[in-house]
Amino acid sequence: MKEKLYTIELHDALLSGDECPFCYLERDLEQKAIEFVLGSSYMESDTRDQTDRQGFCRHHTKMMYDYGNSLGNAWILKTRMKHMREGLRKEMAAFKPGASQTSVLGLLRKKEPSGANGTSVGNWIREEEGHCFVCARVDDTYRRVIDTFLYQVKHEKDFLDLVKQSKGFCVHHFADLADACAAGLNEKEQSQVFPVLFEQMNRELDRIQEDIDWLIEKYDYLNKDKDWKNSRDAVQRTMQKLVGGHPADPVFRNQK
Ligand SMILES: [Zn+2]
Numbered sequence: 226m227k228e229k230l231y232t233i234e235l236h237d238a239l240l241s242g243d244e245c246p247f248c249y250l251e252r253d254l255e256q257k258a259i260e261f262v263l264g265s266s267y268m269e270s271d272t273r274d275q276t277d278r279q280g281f282c283r284h285h286t287k288m289m290y291d292y293g294n295s296l297g298n299a300w301i302l303k304t305r306m307k308h309m310r311e312g313l314r315k316e317m318a319a320f321k322p323g324a325s326q327t328s329v330l331g332l333l334r335k336k337e338p339s340g341a342n343g344t345s346v347g348n349w350i351r352e353e354e355g356h357c358f359v360c361a362r363v364d365d366t367y368r369r370v371i372d373t374f375l376y377q378v379k380h381e382k383d384f385l386d387l388v389k390q391s392k393g394f395c396v397h398h399f400a401d402l403a404d405a406c407a408a409g410l411n412e413k414e415q416s417q418v419f420p421v422l423f424e425q426m427n428r429e430l431d432r433i434q435e436d437i438d439w440l441i442e443k444y445d446y447l448n449k450d451k452d453w454k455n456s457r458d459a460v461q462r463t464m465q466k467l468v469g470g471h472p473a474d475p476v477f478r479n480q481k
């Protein structure tokens with residue numbers, strides 16, 4: 226089956242004026258996933274089976290709390306707890322003191338793949354923390370948006386002009402885009418797309434740098450009557466450019 230292309234969504238995101246089209250789409254996907262999970266889906270056994278097994282990362286747990294719906298959250302937590310308790314009980318029962326490879330170095334390297342270091346109990350917990358129902362839903366579509374970008378580079382001759390009109394990408398998402406272009410485009414296509422992307426990245430980072438520099442200058446009393454230019458919201462835009470996301474967004478809440 227042919228994968229769905231997100232052509233319209235990608236075009237809209239590039240023209241949205243956002244500092245990164247992928248942040249723009251990610252926000253939408255994330256909010257839809259939270260709405261889905263705390264809508265009526267939590268009473269469906271196949272969804273709950275997935276949320277029991279996959280759980281939620283800290284970021285999305287916070288989003289679920291902020292979104293509201295105590296009863297929905299309680300149902301999801303009730304059976305996720307059951308899943309975690311069963312697994313943890315088994316791990317703790319099988320644990321043999323002194324038999325593990327625990328070392329200070331192992332603890333410092335806790336981000337390494339499970340089994341590399343640390344206790345079996347610790348590794349099991351970290352493994353559980355390594356997946357999230359919302360992240361998985363968002364990532365799945367995000368991958369296809371990146372594929373759509375490559376498809377457009379290959380098939381839509383004006384697509385790079387559209388990219389040039391956008392404000393470029395945050396550094397975080399740029400890593401995925403650069404890797405995807407290198408893996409999915411042929412040499413000729415790469416030699417067309419990379420110079421555009423790199424030149425744009427330099428230009429847009431220059432622009433953001435100017436904005437954040439001027440914000441600091443504006444605090445100098447000598448500049449108090451000067452124009453803010455584009456620096457009023459430079460803090461949140463610089464944060465986004467560096468790490469992705471929309472730090473100035475209001476909390477996402479259930480409006481119903
Ligand atoms: Zn981004």
Ligand SMILES: [Zn+2]
Nearest residue numbers: 282285357360
């Ligand atoms: Zn997550």
